[in-house]
Every structure is written in C-alpha cells, then in structure tokens.
Amino acid sequence: MIRIINLKEEGNKDIKAFIRKSKVVFNDVTKGVEKIIEDVKKNGDKAVIEYTKKFDGIKLNNFYVSNTEIEDAYKDCEDDFIKALENAKENIKEFHKKQLKNSWIWNKDKGITLGQLYNPIYRVGIYVPGGTAAYPSTVLMNAIPAKVAGVKEIVMVTPPDKNGQVNKAILAAAKIAGVNKIFKIGGAQAVGALAFGTETIPKVDKIVGPGNIYVATAKKLVYGSVDIDMIAGPSEILIIGDENSNPKYIAADMLGQAEHDELASSILITTSIRLAEMVKNEIKEQVKGLSRREIIEKSLKDFGAIIVVEDLQKAIDLSNEIAPEHLELMVDNAFEIVNEIKNAGAIFIGEYSPEALGDYLAGPNHTLPTSGTAKFFSPLGVDDFMKKSSLIYYSRESLMKDKDKIIKLAAKEGLTAHGNSIKVRFE
Ligand SMILES: NC(=O)c1ccc[n+]([C@@H]2O[C@H](COP(=O)([O-])OP(=O)(O)OC[C@H]3O[C@@H](n4cnc5c(N)ncnc54)[C@H](O)[C@@H]3O)[C@@H](O)[C@H]2O)c1
Numbered sequence: 001m002i003r004i005i006n007l008k009e010e011g012n013k014d015i016k017a018f019i020r021k022s023k024v025v026f027n028d029v030t031k032g033v034e035k036i037i038e039d040v041k042k043n044g045d046k047a048v049i050e051y052t053k054k055f056d057g058i059k060l061n062n063f064y065v066s067n068t069e070i071e072d073a074y075k076d077c078e079d080d081f082i083k084a085l086e087n088a089k090e091n092i093k094e095f096h097k098k099q100l101k102n103s104w105i106w107n108k109d110k111g112i113t114l115g116q117l118y119n120p121i122y123r124v125g126i127y128v129p130g131g132t133a134a135y136p137s138t139v140l141m142n143a144i145p146a147k148v149a150g151v152k153e154i155v156m157v158t159p160p161d162k163n164g165q166v167n168k169a170i171l172a173a174a175k176i177a178g179v180n181k182i183f184k185i186g187g188a189q190a191v192g193a194l195a196f197g198t199e200t201i202p203k204v205d206k207i208v209g210p211g212n213i214y215v216a217t218a219k220k221l222v223y224g225s226v227d228i229d230m231i232a233g234p235s236e237i238l239i240i241g242d243e244n245s246n247p248k249y250i251a252a253d254m255l256g257q258a259e260h261d262e263l264a265s266s267i268l269i270t271t272s273i274r275l276a277e278m279v280k281n282e283i284k285e286q287v288k289g290l291s292r293r294e295i296i297e298k299s300l301k302d303f304g305a306i307i308v309v310e311d312l313q314k315a316i317d318l319s320n321e322i323a324p325e326h327l328e329l330m331v332d333n334a335f336e337i338v339n340e341i342k343n344a345g346a347i348f349i350g351e352y353s354p355e356a357l358g359d360y361l362a363g364p365n366h367t368l369p370t371s372g373t374a375k376f377f378s379p380l381g382v383d384d385f386m387k388k389s390s391l392i393y394y395s396r397e398s399l400m401k402d403k404d405k406i407i408k409l410a411a412k413e414g415l416t417a418h419g420n421s422i423k424v425r426f427e
Pocket residue numbers: 032055056128129130131132133135138159160185186187188189210211212213214215232233234235260261264325366367368369370
C-alpha cells in the first residue's frame with residue numbers, strides 16, 4: 001500500500017512524483033473555489049446558506065453560535081478533557097509569549113529620533129477545520145497567539161455537523177482560549193464570508209488557520225483583499241531514519257499524519273533498506289486497528305513513500321527540497337544535523353518527540369506551512385497578529401543638515417513637489 005523507492009538502485013527518476021501530484025490537486029479545485037468566493041462576495045448570507053446546504057448537508061438560516069450553546073457545550077465536556085485543554089493552553093501561551101516584540105525608540109543623533117511601533121491587528125478570523133474530524137487543539141493554536149498579541153476581536157468559523165451544531169469540544173476550547181464570536185460555517189464559503197463580510201458575518205483584517213484543499217485554495221484567492229497567514233493545507237510528515245531507528249515508532253508517526261486527510265503525505269527517507277522493509281511491514285500491521293483506515297490507506301497509496309538513499313547527506317538534501325510541514329529526525333545524534341535543516345515547519349528531535357506531542361501539548365504552534373511552502377513560510381505565531389509602524393522625528397537643525405541630499409534625490413526622480421516640501425521650510 002506504501003511504495004519503497006530505492007534511489008540507490010533506481011536513480012532520481014521518481015522522487016518528486018508525489019509532490020507534483022499534490023500541486024495538480026490544488027489546480028483541480030481552483031475554478032470551483034473561485035466561483036464560491038465570487039458568489040459569497042456578491043450574495044452574502046444567501047450564498048453562504050446555499051453552500052452550507054450543498055457541502056455540509058444542512059440548511060441553516062442563522063450561523064451565529066450563542067453564549068448559551070457555548071456554556072452548555074463546556075459543561076458537557078469531561079473534566080479531564082478540560083484539564084488537558086487548560087494545560088495545553090498554558091504551554092502554548094508560555095511559548096508564544098517568548099515571541100512578543102516590544103516597540104522601540106532610537107535616539108540616533110541629537111535632533112533625530114527613529115523607531116518602530118508594534119500594534120495588534122484589530123480583528124482576525126480563525127478557521128478551525130471540522131469536516132472529517134473536529135480540532136479543538138487548532139482552536140487553541142490559532143486563538144492563543146492572537147490573544148498574546150492583543151487582538152481585540154477573534155472571529156472563529158468552523159463547519160456545522162449534520163445536525164447543524166458545532167462540536168462541543170471545539171466550543172469548550174473556544175471558551176478557554178477567549179474567542180469572541182463563533183459562526184458555524186466552513187469551507188471556501190466561510191473564508192469568502194470572512195474576507196468580504198456578509199449581512200451577519202463581520203469582515204476581518206486577516207484570516208489564519210489550517211483546512212482542507214478548498215480552505216487552503218480559498219485563502220490563496222482572497223489574499224490581497226485580506227491578509228492571510230500561510231498555506232496550511234493537508235498535513236505532511238517526513239521522517240529521516242537510519243539503521244538504528246525504531247520501525248514501530250516511525251510507522252506509528254506516519255500513520256498519525258496519514259489519518260488527517262486522503263491528501264495527507266507521509267514519507268520516510270532512510271539510508272537503510274532493512275529499516276524500509278520493517279517500516280512497511282509495521283504500517284501494514286498497525287493500520288489494521290485504526291478507525292480512519294480508509295483515509296490512511298488512500299493517502300499512503302497516493303502521497304506516501306519510503307525512500308532509500310545512499311547516505312544521510314542525501315536524506316537531508318532531499319528533505320530540504322521537499323520542505324515538509326513536520327520533520328522528525330529519528331537518527332543517532334540528531335542534534336548534530338539540526339543546523340543542516342533549512343526548510344521544515346517544525347522539527348522533532350529523537351524518538352521521544354513524536355509529532356503528536358507538537359500537535360497537542362508541547363507549546364509551539366501546529367498551524368504550519370504545507371505543500372513545500374516551508375521554503376518561505378513560518379509557523380503561525382504572535383508576529384502574524386501584529387503589524388508595525390515606523391516613527392520618524394527630525395528637529396529643524398537636523399533637517400537643515402540633510403535638506404540638500406533630499407532635494408537632490410527628489411530631483412533625480414523628477415518629483416519637484418517632494419523637493420519643494422523641504423525647501424519651503426527654509427525660506
Ligand atoms: N497544516 C496544518 O497546520 C493543519 C492543522 C490541522 C489540520 N490540518 C488539515 O486540515 C484539513 C481538515 O480537513 P477537513 O476536510 O476535515 O475539514 P475542513 O473544515 O478543512 O473542510 C471541510 C469543509 O470543506 C468543504 N468542502 C467539502 N467538500 C467540498 C467540495 N467538494 N467542494 C467545495 N467545498 C467542499 C465543506 O464546506 C466543509 O465544510 C486536513 O487536510 C488536515 O490535514 C492541517
């Protein structure tokens with residue numbers, strides 16, 4: 001069900017096949033998503049109602065989740081689940097507080113003061129997936145950095161279930177994280193509604209959060225009308241292993257990501273053909289007991305691979321080229337190669353740092369770049385919820401010293417009004 005590609009024997013011919021395929025999938029849905037976004041922009045709530053009926057199978061006239069619904073959901077959750085959420089919240093908050101940056105002022109010279117002001121974005125939209133699984137952990141990962149940054153209004157969207165309700169665990173997490181408004185809508189229609197606003201859903205300044213291919217494509221398409229964080233689409237894991245790695249752990253971690261989506265990608269790159277065979281067998285065995293077996297098997301078949309390479313350097317180079325969302329280094333002395341990793345959303349070191357630890361509890365964000373975009377995007381963080389303004393102060397004397405240079409530069413650009421705005425101050 002998962003193939004072994006032995007690059008030692010087969011050369012480079014097949015390595016990128018699965019990556020290319022995933023790009024094709026993106027292109028396939030773009031036209032349909034464009035239509036949904038345009039329709040929501042033009043027809044507001046009416047279009048959102050129609051698409052919710054079409055894609056989520058439920059006719060809703062009101063998407064707003066009331067406080068009573070949130071409080072009731074919270075009360076219905078088991079105590080140890082609430083405790084685990086609270087514990088995750090503390091770890092996420094502690095980690096993200098380290099990312100906070102302060103405004104700064106620099107007295108560069110007598111009569112010259114420069115600086116930078118940091119301000120939170122006023123209103124953000126967070127997308128919390130809820131199509132094939134509900135993700136309360138994603139509520140925390142998206143809302144807590146926004147809170148740490150000081151965002152005033154967090155508007156959350158998440159798909160309704162077949163009864164028109166939002167999963168209770170998601171609502172409990174939203175209460176714990178301090179989300180301000182919740183709407184039960186999902187998919188591209190939810191992204192369109194947040195980007196342009198409707199009669200009932202407020203337009204936001206930025207949309208963050210992961211989602212399936214429709215959500216990720218919709219975010220791409222509305223970028224420019226609003227800001228977005230990154231392309232955080234179907235999940236990915238890449239593991240680098242050697243002859244001493246534990247095949248049982250590697251198989252378990254690959255299956256863990258494969259269960260997210262049929263389009264999820266799980267890859268092992270190893271220097272050991274023996275490990276490759278053992279992981280393949282482990283996957284075959286472990287998958288039997290898993291509830292999302294069908295999704296896993298499809299994803300492993302289309303986007304999974306065990307790649308055998310000649311040496312560790314080749315494994316690192318290939319991983320840097322793929323730029324995975326999650327990278328596990330399951331090799332001896334993993335800390336020694338960590339500086340060679342240039343492109344990865346999150347790096348997990350050693351066999352007791354499984355990817356699921358980062359999904360739920362460690363503290364770093366689990367909203368991460370996918371589809372090779374870790375080459376230029378970073379994990380979601382406090383920075384995503386802040387913006388900067390520059391500060392400039394010159395005294396009369398300081399401007400006088402620099403005036404001729406400014407007038408010269410303006411003249412070169414043919415912008416005499418610019419030059420004049422300096423001259424008039426000294427006439
Ligand atoms: N990268 C990350 O940080 C990260 C984190 C968590 C989850 N994920 C990913 O989030 C995704 C969650 O996906 P999901 O589907 O469970 O939930 P989702 O909420 O992302 O998508 C469900 C929505 O998709 C829309 N939809 C479904 N079929 C459609 C169609 N044919 N045309 C148009 N719209 C359609 C529906 O409106 C539905 O509400 C997975 O891919 C998972 O891997 C990524």
